[in-house]
Amino acid sequence: MNSEKKERREAQLAKKAEAIKAYASKVVMTDKTHLTIDGRPYELLVNFHEGFDLEKLEERFSDILTKYDYIVGDMGFDQLRLHGFYKNGSKKGLPSQNITRLQDYLFEYCNFGCPYFVLRNLEVQKQQPSSALDKELYGNERPNKGHKTTTVSKNRKHRQRKRKPKNTPYTTEKTYAVHSRKKKQPTRTKRENKHANKRHFVIRQK
Template sequence: MNSEKKERREAQLAKKAETIKAFASEVVLQSPTQMLIDGRPYILEKNYRNGFEVKKLEERFSNILTKYDYIVGDWGYEQLRLRGFYAAGSNKGTPTQSIERLQDYLYEYCNFGCAYFVLRNLDVQPPTPSHNGGKNKKTGHKRRTQNRKEKSQKAYTAQRVYDINKKQPRSKKYTTDQVKKRKRRFTIRQKNK
């Protein structure tokens, strides 16, 4: 039984290794600080505690990171995590995605004192359109909220008028006159003075 589990586990690991090799990027070092990743030039700006490892970068690098001006790789639990940042003063992304906020990112999301590195992208690629024709899922939501705002800003042309003074006749079942007096199940005693 254990040998079957062991064989299945080895087969899973072999399949995972093949997948990693299939999606691995090509990293060519030109000098200790300059490199080409999939033919695009990068410069190693900072290598804190020797966090830069070529083999792990080849495994983890994804083409989605080519749109960022900076790529930060940090180590946590023996795993390399890559995150993209935009240049300072860039209008792209949110303010938290600016390289000026790198220290905040390291304090918030990384282990204290972890090894990390910063790569600067010299050839930033614009993001490729997605498979859904470049349509963002949130565009419909945006349109709906704009339509709601437009509707709420329009003046009402007709008001509903409710007849408040008009009373509805009650049915005779529920009038107080016809309520039957019930017999009490207990007696009320009064104190003698």
Template sequence: MKHSEIEELIDTRKDARTKLADIKRVDENTLKINGHLYNLIVNKNDGFELGQFENTFNPIFTHFDYIVGDIGYGQLRLKGFYDDQRNVESDLKKSSIQDYLIDYCNFGSSYFVLHNLEASKVKENKKPITRPRNRNHQKSNIQKNHENKPKRQPQKQTKPNHHRKFTIRQKSGD
């Protein structure tokens, strides 16, 4: 198969692909994706192209506070990040976006950053719900486990003692 035939096949599949999101441009820097408002805060080298973004976007990205898109070898790659106040791993926080761009993106490549204006807000840490425990039930289980458990017997030494024995002898006199 020739390279030109492969490219044509890829283009026809891209056109036939069903879009997973309803994306509308509100103004130059604002998008509405599945009812959520997004603000385009960084657009380096005009990396944001609406048609390419529509083909790549997946609704799973609506959970993230920030979406970073970088273009390498003609492909758009998306990665989601959370706000710094969220209780997530440090490599998923907004402060690590720059590290991601340096480590995983081509040098000088085009990229963009979208901010989800309607991302779920940070919830306060609530105390975990505790259930009342039935103490009688726990005690009976503990007693049963101890009663049924066989007692441990000391193990016999199976290996012979390989210590050398030395005796001190007096030198015979000349």
């Protein structure tokens, strides 16, 4: 049983390694301080305690990091963690994402004295606009903004048409209020009948 579990475990690890390798990025060192990641140029600025590991960088790198001016990688429990920072003076992101806050990040999130490295992105990729992202995700099936505005305007007109009949119940209520005043007439007839009865009663007393 133990041998079977060991074989299954090894098969799972091998399958996982193949999947990681299939989705891994390609890192090529052009010299000691310059490299390319998936064809994009980077510069190795800091390599503290030999924290730069090419193989781990290939496994952990993601395209989302291409929008940052700097990429910081720190090692903890034999795992590489990557974090993006913007250049000094940039209005992008939060203040904590500025490269001037690097020491604060290392003190707060990294183990004391842990190996780390800093890469400078020499070719920052601009973020795609929402329309380009929609086309990439949904293709031509997603309606454009012009179609949305037309549908919204049609819905508004449809609502306005529905609201018009609401005025008719209000006019009928007014007419009912006028008719309700005429209902006071039966009280007069009752009084006249009482008065007539009194006269008839007087006639019987002869």
